[in-house]
Amino acid sequence: MGFFSRLFRRTAETGSVRMKDVARRVTVLETVPAAPAALVAGGVLPAGATSLFRGWESDPATLCLYDLRDVVLDRSLMVFLKDGKPLLETAYLQDPAAVAALRIRPADVVQVPDQPGPVAACFDHWDSNYYHWLSHTVPTLQALRATGHGAARLILPAGLRPWQAETLALSGFDAHRSVLTEHGKQYAFRRVLYADYVRGAADFSVSPLSQAAYRSLGAGQPVTGPRDLRIFIERGAASNRKIPNEAELTAALQARGFVCVRPETLPVAEQIRLFNRARLVVGQLGAGISNCVWCQPGTVVFELVAEHHQNPCDLLLAMQAGLQYWGKLMPTGQQEDNHTAQSEQPLDIASVLQELEQIEAYLPPV
Numbered sequence: 001m002g003f004f005s006r007l008f009r010r011t012a013e014t015g016s017v018r019m020k021d022v023a024r025r026v027t028v029l030e031t032v033p034a035a036p037a038a039l040v041a042g043g044v045l046p047a048g049a050t051s052l053f054r055g056w057e058s059d060p061a062t063l064c065l066y067d068l069r070d071v072v073l074d075r076s077l078m079v080f081l082k083d084g085k086p087l088l089e090t091a092y093l094q095d096p097a098a099v100a101a102l103r104i105r106p107a108d109v110v111q112v113p114d115q116p117g118p119v120a121a122c123f124d125h126w127d128s129n130y131y132h133w134l135s136h137t138v139p140t141l142q143a144l145r146a147t148g149h150g151a152a153r154l155i156l157p158a159g160l161r162p163w164q165a166e167t168l169a170l171s172g173f174d175a176h177r178s179v180l181t182e183h184g185k186q187y188a189f190r191r192v193l194y195a196d197y198v199r200g201a202a203d204f205s206v207s208p209l210s211q212a213a214y215r216s217l218g219a220g221q222p223v224t225g226p227r228d229l230r231i232f233i234e235r236g237a238a239s240n241r242k243i244p245n246e247a248e249l250t251a252a253l254q255a256r257g258f259v260c261v262r263p264e265t266l267p268v269a270e271q272i273r274l275f276n277r278a279r280l281v282v283g284q285l286g287a288g289i290s291n292c293v294w295c296q297p298g299t300v301v302f303e304l305v306a307e308h309h310q311n312p313c314d315l316l317l318a319m320q321a322g323l324q325y326w327g328k329l330m331p332t333g334q335q336e337d338n339h340t341a342q343s344e345q346p347l348d349i350a351s352v353l354q355e356l357e358q359i360e361a362y363l364p365p366v
Contacts, residue, residue: 072104
C-alpha cells in the first residue's frame with residue numbers, strides 16, 4: 001500500500017479534537033472482523049503464477065455514525081471544525097501541516113439555515129472521483145437509511161456530476177434538497193451527521209453495510225441478458241497510470257471475445273446492468289474497475305496493478321461483492337510510490353494472456 005499507508009499514518013494531533021469526544025451521539029453501524037484475501041485458486045495458478053496481495057488480509061473495523069452539533073466545514077479540505085479546532089478523523093488524506101494551520105475565516109463562512117432534521121456529510125475532498133463516490137458516498141447513503149435518516153439533506157459539491165445525481169436518485173435521495181458547497185468557502189451547521197465511510201475508514205475492511213448498499217442499487221436495475229460477458233475496462237482518456245500499449249491489449253482481448261468498455265461514457269444504470277452480466281472483469285487499477293461492485297457473486301476480477309501504486313482498494317470492493325480476485329503486478333519502470341505517474345515501459349501482453357487462459361477454468365457458469 002506504500003503511498004496510501006503512509007498518508008493514513010500521518011495525522012495532525014496538535015490543536016485537534018476527535019469526533020467521539022464531541023459528538024452528541026455515536027451510533028455503532030457495524031463491527032467488521034479481518035478477512036483473508038479472496039483470491040482465485042488461493043492465489044497460485046497451476047503453472048505457478050502468484051497473485052498480488054497473496055497473504056494479505058483486510059482490516060478489522062468498528063464503523064460509526066456521529067451526530068455533531070455546531071460545527072464548521074472547510075470545503076476545500078473537507079475538514080470539520082468544532083470550537084475552531086479541526087476534527088481529526090475528518091482530515092482524510094490531507095497534509096497534516098495544512099490541517100494544523102486550518103482556522104475559521106469569518107469572511108468565508110456561510111451560515112446554513114437551520115431546518116427540521118439534520119444535514120449529512122457524504123463525500124470526501126476527491127469529489128469528482130468515481131471510486132471515492134462508490135466506496136464512501138454510496139455506503140453512507142445506506143447508513144443514513146438504516147438509521148432512519150433517509151430524509152436528511154445532503155452536503156454536496158456545487159458542481160454535481162450527472163453520474164453523481166443519477167446515483168443519488170437511484171438511492172432515493174433528492175439532490176434538490178441538498179446543501180451545495182463551493183471550494184474556498186466554509187459552512188456553519190447547527191447539526192451534521194457524519195459516517196465513518198465518508199473518511200475512508202472502511203476502505204480496507206469487508207463491510208456488510210457497503211455490500212448491502214451495492215446490492216440494493218443493483219437490485220433496482222432489470223436483468224438484461226445472461227451472465228455471459230468477459231469485460232475489459234479501457235483507461236481511455238484517463239491520464240493516471242497509463243500504459244503505452246493499451247491499444248494492443250484491447251485488440252488482443254477483443255480477438256478473444258471480450259467486450260471492451262469505457263464505463264465513464266455510460267449512465268450509472270447501464271454500468272450496473274452491464275457488470276451484472278460479467279463472468280470476468282479485466283482492467284487496470286482505477287475508478288473504472290470499481291464497477292465490480294455491481295457483479296454477481298463468484299465473478300472473477302483480474303486487475304493489472306502498476307508496481308508504483310500497489311493499492312488493494314479494488315480487492316476490497318471485490319471481496320465486499322463476493323467476487324474472486326486476481327492481481328497481476330505490472331513492471332512500469334517507476335521506482336517511487338506515485339498514484340498518478342505513467343508507465344515507462346509497455347505491458348507484457350503475452351504474460352497477461354497466459355494467466356487469463358488459466359483463470360478461465362475458475363469462471364462461474366453462464
